[in-house]
Amino acid sequence: MLGGTEKLVGIAVLVNSFVFCYAILDLNGTHEMDGTWKSSATLQCIYMPSENFQQQTVVWTMERDNTPVTVFRRDDSGDHILLLRYRDRVRVPKFPPGDVSLQIEKLEIPDSGHYTCKVTWRTQNDSLITKEMTTTMRVVKVVVSKPIIIPGQLGLTVPERARASLTCSARGSPPISYQWFKGGPGGSTVHLSNQAELVFDPLQNSDAGQYYCQAENRAGSFGSQQSDVVQLTVRETTTTVLGTEATVHTTTTPIFERDLSTTVDSGNDVERKILTGDLGAQRTGLPLYLIIPIAVLCAIVLVSVIAVILCRRKNKNDHLYDVTYRNCIQSQRRETCSRESGGCLYEEVHFSVENNYVTDPVEKTDFEKLSRRKSAEYETLIC
Structure with a gap:
């Protein structure tokens, strides 16, 4: 008696599991629908995904005049559109999981018919379960509505x-x-x-x-x-000028871009001065943040030019003094060579360059003393 009860409980559990599994894998969608000619339509086919069931294949077939044809097939090798007239017009989404609806674009009248969605799953015990659902679609021409x-x-x-x-x-x-x-x-x-x-x-x-x-x-x-x-x-937008009684009708563009002479009374000198003189000055003047860098740059250029001129003048004077000094030494060497009768005697002459400047004038007697010195010494002094 006890063994019979256990068998009944086991059978009930199996039946409940079978019913529950089929309830999860039910395909939901619309059984009848109208499609608008030259527009798009979606034939729904949706189920609740489960970890215990792995989707194997999805097949959409279309039957018209008792002739079924395969429109779409998805398996391990990918998606396949088998009829040429459905190429580039049919697709089945991959997300979200469980949505395998058929989407058709640019509907034609021959697209009317019975569409069947067939889905196959593999269970954990390696068995296959297949469910299917059929939707009837009529493609109709809809007259334009009142716009x-x-x-x-x-x-x-x-x-x-x-x-x-x-x-x-x-x-x-x-x-x-x-x-x-x-x-x-x-x-x-x-x-x-x-x-x-x-x-x-x-x-x-x-x-x-x-x-x-x-x-x-x-x-x-x-x-x-x-x-x-x-x-x-x-x-129209209006802009009121402060200090006058005139109201100028203008647009959303800036006022200095409009012809002010046509919008302001010609007899009002004050208003004309405000609108044409001041605004024109503001439009043509340079901003302060540009004037300051320009002035600083000009000052730097001027100082640099002056410094270059002074340096060049100083270098020129130094070169003149050096040339005069060297010419003096060469002249002394030539005179020494001419005084020797047997040949030139080269003798290195050492000079001590000192600045012995006297601000007082030289007396005549001193000059005469100097003139009576030897010829070689006199020439040396002149040099």
């Missing part, structure tokens, strides 16, 4: 000379074409652009007015859809 106008960051009331934009947005099967018009319904209108976004850069006073857009696609025969009319307002 809406989305203003830019500054809204519909924008300062003059700022950047403004209006965007026309509609739903439907792509491609969707857009047209922009200025004017109200029932009145005169002007065609402006064939783009989804209408840009004003910069915004002028003449751009103020009513605008609307039209959207159209190739689905159905309903023609184009027209948006509601919006009013774009251009706001």
Whole structure:
């Protein structure tokens, strides 16, 4: 009796484990969906990953007119797209784990059909478990909806000379074409652009007015859809000059870049002086942080030039004194050689260079004494 009870408990545990495992590996997604022609679609296939089960293969097949074909396969060798018409249009994400949904871009009408997601796992005891789920997708052409106008960051009331934009947005099967018009319904209108976004850069006073857009696609025969009319307002900025009663209407650009003669009363001399004279001086003068380095640099250059001139003059005087002294020595040697009858007698003459300057004039008697000295001594003194 006890043995039978243990068997029942073991069977119950196995059944619960089997049911729990299959609950974890359930594939979740949408069983029916509509895809928009020329747009993208995602066929969901999601399960809860577990450490006890290792994913082996993921296969997506498509069945139309009772003919199943393999669209995508993932295994140990990588991802494979087997049909040429799905190349560059189909992919299955790898992250997050457990998400093996099929993503199809640029849907065509033949893409309608039954898509089956089949996933195979390997258990710890080396057995295989396979689960699958089918989604039916219909690719339809969606007629363009009524477009809406989305203003830019500054809204519909924008300062003059700022950047403004209006965007026309509609739903439907792509491609969707857009047209922009200025004017109200029932009145005169002007065609402006064939783009989804209408840009004003910069915004002028003449751009103020009513605008609307039209959207159209190739689905159905309903023609184009027209948006509601919006009013774009251009706001002027004002700048008041202190000390005067005049108010100058200007833009966001600096005042010295505008023609001041057209914005200021010609009879007001004080205001003209403030706006044209002072501002012009501020625009052309050099800042103080540039004037100081320039002045210091000029002073350094001037001092350097003066120092070079003085050094060159001093060196020149030193060379003149040295040449005169050496010429004197050579002259003495030549005279000694001429006085010898048998040949030249070279004798080294040593001079003691001393500065014996006398500020008092030399008397005549002293000069006569000197003139009566020997010829050699006289020539030496003259040298």
